[in-house]
Amino acid sequence: MKILVCISNVPDTTTKIKFTSDGKQFDATGVQWIINPWDELALTRALELKETTGGLIENITVINVGTKDTEITIRKALSVGADHAVRIDAIPTDAYAVASEIAKYVETHPFDLILTGIESSDYNGNAVGGMLAELLNIPSVSSVSSIEINEGKLIITREIDGGKQILDVPTPLVAIVQKGIAKEPRIPSMRGIMAARTKVIEVVNPINVAPLTDYILFELPQPKGKCKMIPADQLDELIHVLHQEIKAI
Amino acid sequence: MNILVYLEHWDGKFKKSTFELVSYAAAIAKQFQSNVYGIVLGNAETNEIEQLSKYGLENIIHIQNDVFKVLDNQLFTDVISQTVEFVNAKCIIFAHNNTGKALASRLSAKLKAGLVSGVVALPESKSPFIIRKKLFTGKATAQVKVNTEKCVLTLSQNAYGVYENSVAINKINADIKINAELCKTNLKEVQKFTAKVLLTDAEIVVSGGRGLKGPENWHVIEELADVLGAATACTRPVSDEGWRPHHEHVGQTGKIVAPMLYFACGISGAIQHVAGISSSKYIIAINKDAEAPIFEAADYGIVGDVMQVLPELTKKIKEFKK
Numbered sequence: 001m002k003i004l005v006c007i008s009n010v011p012d013t014t015t016k017i018k019f020t021s022d023g024k025q026f027d028a029t030g031v032q033w034i035i036n037p038w039d040e041l042a043l044t045r046a047l048e049l050k051e052t053t054g055g056l057i058e059n060i061t062v063i064n065v066g067t068k069d070t071e072i073t074i075r076k077a078l079s080v081g082a083d084h085a086v087r088i089d090a091i092p093t094d095a096y097a098v099a100s101e102i103a104k105y106v107e108t109h110p111f112d113l114i115l116t117g118i119e120s121s122d123y124n125g126n127a128v129g130g131m132l133a134e135l136l137n138i139p140s141v142s143s144v145s146s147i148e149i150n151e152g153k154l155i156i157t158r159e160i161d162g163g164k165q166i167l168d169v170p171t172p173l174v175a176i177v178q179k180g181i182a183k184e185p186r187i188p189s190m191r192g193i194m195a196a197r198t199k200v201i202e203v204v205n206p207i208n209v210a211p212l213t214d215y216i217l218f219e220l221p222q223p224k225g226k227c228k229m230i231p232a233d234q235l236d237e238l239i240h241v242l243h244q245e246i247k248a249i
Numbered sequence: 250m251n252i253l254v255y256l257e258h259w260d261g262k263f264k265k266s267t268f269e270l271v272s273y274a275a276a277i278a279k280q281f282q283s284n285v286y287g288i289v290l291g292n293a294e295t296n297e298i299e300q301l302s303k304y305g306l307e308n309i310i311h312i313q314n315d316v317f318k319v320l321d322n323q324l325f326t327d328v329i330s331q332t333v334e335f336v337n338a339k340c341i342i343f344a345h346n347n348t349g350k351a352l353a354s355r356l357s358a359k360l361k362a363g364l365v366s367g368v369v370a371l372p373e374s375k376s377p378f379i380i381r382k383k384l385f386t387g388k389a390t391a392q393v394k395v396n397t398e399k400c401v402l403t404l405s406q407n408a409y410g411v412y413e414n415s416v417a418i419n420k421i422n423a424d425i426k427i428n429a430e431l432c433k434t435n436l437k438e439v440q441k442f443t444a445k446v447l448l449t450d451a452e453i454v455v456s457g458g459r460g461l462k463g464p465e466n467w468h469v470i471e472e473l474a475d476v477l478g479a480a481t482a483c484t485r486p487v488s489d490e491g492w493r494p495h496h497e498h499v500g501q502t503g504k505i506v507a508p509m510l511y512f513a514c515g516i517s518g519a520i521q522h523v524a525g526i527s528s529s530k531y532i533i534a535i536n537k538d539a540e541a542p543i544f545e546a547a548d549y550g551i552v553g554d555v556m557q558v559l560p561e562l563t564k565k566i567k568e569f570k571k
Contacts, residue, residue, distance in 0.1 A: 013501050013521050017388045037502045099358060118350070121501060124384050126345075126366050126403070130322065130354025139433040140322045142351035145495070155437075159496065160347065161259060161449055163441040165319070169434055176351070179488075179503050180495045210396070212363035216379065217392040221527070227534070227544045232553030235562055238533070239569050241549060246531050248453055248477060248510050249566055 001152075001171075002059045003050075004111040005043045006102060006128060007077055008036040008092075008120040009070040019218040026122075026218065035073050037185075038117025042175075044182035045147055046115060047081045053149050059083050063105065065090055065098045071201060079188035079196035090206035093214075095127035100209040102128070103135035112171040113154065118143065118178040123215075129176035138172045145180030250375070252278045252285045253338035255329060256301070257348050258293040264450060265411060266344055268304050272412040273371075273404050274342050275305025281375055286310060286336045286421070288329060291317035302418035304411065310336070310423045320348055321434040324427075326355040331425045333360060333399070340378075345403035346449065353403050362399035369408040386501045386524035406449070407507040407528065442496060444480060451480035453510045454529075456499060458484040458522075460515020460536060460555055464492040469559040470514060476566050482506070484522050500525035515555040518543025535559070 011017075011031045018027040035043070043062065050057040061084040062077040064070050074085045088101045106114070116129035133140030145164065146157035156167045156175060188196070230237050242248045254274035256267055271287065278285035286308040287301060298309055310332055316324065329352065333341055341356060343349030345367050357364035365382050369390060373379045378395040383405055448454065455474040461467060467481075474481045481497060488498035499506050501521035507528035514535045516522060523546045526532060534547035537554050544550045551558055 011385075014519075016520075017385045019389070095354070095364065096358065096361075122385060124367055124382075124386060125354075125364070126350035127354040127357065127364055130351055131358035131364075133322070134326065134355040134358035138323075140351070140355065141434065142322065143347040162444070162447050163439060165436055166438040166440070167319075167434055168437055179498060183489070212357070212361065212395065212397050213365060214394045214396065215391050216394050218384075219390050219392075220388075221390065224546065225548070227547045227550045229544075229550050229552065232551050232558055235551075235558070235565050238549065238551065238562065239565050242510075242566070243569065246510055249569060 001057045001112045002061070002110070003046045003057060004106065004114045005039065005046055005060065005062045005077070005082070006114065006116040006132070007039040007043065007062050007064050007073065008117070009033050009064060009066050009073040010036045010120050010122045013037060013121055017220065019220070023217045023219060033070070033073055035076060036117050036120045038119065038177060040185040041182045042115035042117055042177045043077055043080065043082060044185050045177070047186065048182060049147065049149055056149065056152065061086060061111070063088070063102055065092045065101045067091060074201055075196050076188060078199045079192040080186040081192065085199065085201045086204060087201050088204045088206050090208065094211035095125040096131055096212045097209040099128045099131035099135055101206055102132055104207050105204060106136060110172065114172070114174045116174065116176050118176050129174050133174035136172070136174070138174060139169055140174040140176060141167060141169055142176040144175045144177045147175060147181065250281045250283045250339040251337050252283060252340050252342065253333055253336055254285065254287050254342045255349065255352065256287045256289045257344060257346070258289060258291065258297065261292055261294045261297060263293070263297055263300065266346070266406050266450070267301070268411045269407070269409055270342065270344050270404055271301050271304040271306045272414070273409045275414060276371055276412070277340060277342070280371060284308065286338065288312070288332050290325060290328060299418060303413055303415050305414035305416055306418055307416050308336070308419045308421050310421050312423070312425060312427070314427055316427060316429045316432055319434055319436045320351070321432040322351050322355055323433070324429070324431040325352055326359055327428055327431055328425055329356055330359050332423060335423045335425065339399050341399070341401045343401070343403045345405045349403045353401050357401040360399055360401070361397060362401050363395035363397045364401045365393045365395065366403040367405045368402050369405050386505060387527040388524055405507065405528070446474070446478060446480040448480040448482055448497065448499070448504060448506065451508050453477045453479035454482050454499070454506055454508045455479045455512040455514065456482035456484070456516065457487065457514045457555070458516030459486050461487070466556060467492070469556060473512065473559050473563045476563050476570070484516055484519070513543050513547065514559060516543050517541045518546055
């Protein structure tokens with residue numbers, strides 16, 4: 001079985017978001033870039049499955065659509081144990097363009113299981129996985145919180161409102177994963193970092209797909225009014241607020 | 250420019266979020282002087298469907314078939330895309346929830362129609378189609394221009410509101426082919442959570458952080474939630490420690506919530522947690538550290554020990570309700 005993990009290069013989740021003064025672009029000054037947290041959990045689960053299924057999984061490849069700057073993030077994926085990495089050399093303009101580039105690669109390099117995170121923590125598109133599956137004309141399961149392999153078959157858990165469903169879905173498949181899929185992302189070991197240095201990142205020329213959408217203006221929300229403090233021994237005041245203003249009781 | 254709205258149901262019933270979605274779709278139809286169509290797949294109840302007319306739904310296409318019992322993204326997308334052609338829809342709207350996100354992305358690729366997910370307002374213009382969405386987990390918004398004739402949207406929950414607007418509902422028989430062979434999702438088992446109120450539906454959320462000290466103290470959260478009819482939630486460290494199940498984790502990498510009222514109890518206010526709750530209408534924070542960053546995000550704050558303040562507050566609410 002071959003697994004492809006799609007990874008997005010995003011600002012660290014603690015980043016204070018800023019835009020250029022004309023509001024046209026994200027201001028990347030001083031930003032630390034990381035593997036999108038859900039993509040990182042997807043990769044973690046892929047590695048766990050490879051280790052626990054005794055040779056069933058022959059290869060884990062990570063793929064990213066991005067410029068050379070993203071290679072630091074790609075190297076991290078290699079240093080925690082991905083076997084191979086692919087970078088499609090294009091600026092990721094929108095989800096459709098990204099999904100189209102990955103679909104083109106997968107058409108000539110088939111995988112049994114393709115993993116994507118449920119969204120990227122920057123543009124929150126929730127889009128690449130579903131689009132990729134549609135472009136490849138294969139099934140997709142979203143909100144996946146667990147993947148097990150039993151006798152060579154995938155057992156997928158999907159979160160639904162108020163519960164979960166255990167599903168049996170044939171491969172090839174796109175699984176769009178969320179919280180729960182793996183517990184903690186892995187920290188690269190010194191040995192892993194050294195090994196990753198010698199691995200080659202395959203750079204692929206893009207097909208240059210026109211985006212379906214453009215971001216034209218970014219804005220930060222209005223700052224919130226000051227918090228009104230209520231002394232802990234005057235909870236009747238809070239009861240009054242809950243009743244009169246918030247109308248919660 | 251007709252509007253098509255996908256209406257999910259839960260065991261045949263709709264929720265408040267469905268009525269918000271219909272209100273929103275009807276408002277866009279009015280803005281663009283066009284017609285609004287709804288599509289329902291599977292066994293929704295007739296009286297439930299009729300309720301949708303209260304919020305301005307003029308036309309409904311209801312396709313019943315047992316194959317729709319379990320969500321198969323490929324099959325559902327195929328059916329919805331045929332419906333788009335049938336009603337000549339130019340704008341297709343989903344809820345920004347698990348199902349909506351799963352279908353909207355596939356439909357966007359199938360129709361080559363620009364997708365804007367997590368929209369928070371009515372379109373700012375029709376041609377070019379420009380609309381506002383949330384990004385960076387609520388830390389910012391952006392105007393997005395759609396470059397294609399058709400567009401696909403997912404509406405953030407509680408971003409628009411529910412508006413009554415009674416119309417006559419017209420049931421339409423659409424000539425849609427159900428390609429059942431597309432369905433590859435085989436359901437083995439369903440497990441239900443035991444929560445009394447679902448986090449994603451809740452008007453009020455009572456959430457606890459590490460300040461609770463341990464799972465054995467969670468009863469103070471649950472008792473306050475009970476008296477308010479609220480859902481319970483937690484921060485990431487709490488779910489990572491296994492004190493609470495991960496489906497209760499609210500924050501950047503967990504659930505994003507937008508309730509009317511969010512109680513942050515013993516929560517310091519890490520930027521990732523605040524991002525997940527910033528769309529709440531009111532935030533009340535209770536923390537023993539007066540310098541905790543949660544007070545910058547909150548509307549009302551109490552400096553105190555949650556183990557003392559919460560039981561006292563619960564008692565006072567009970568007395569007030571009497």
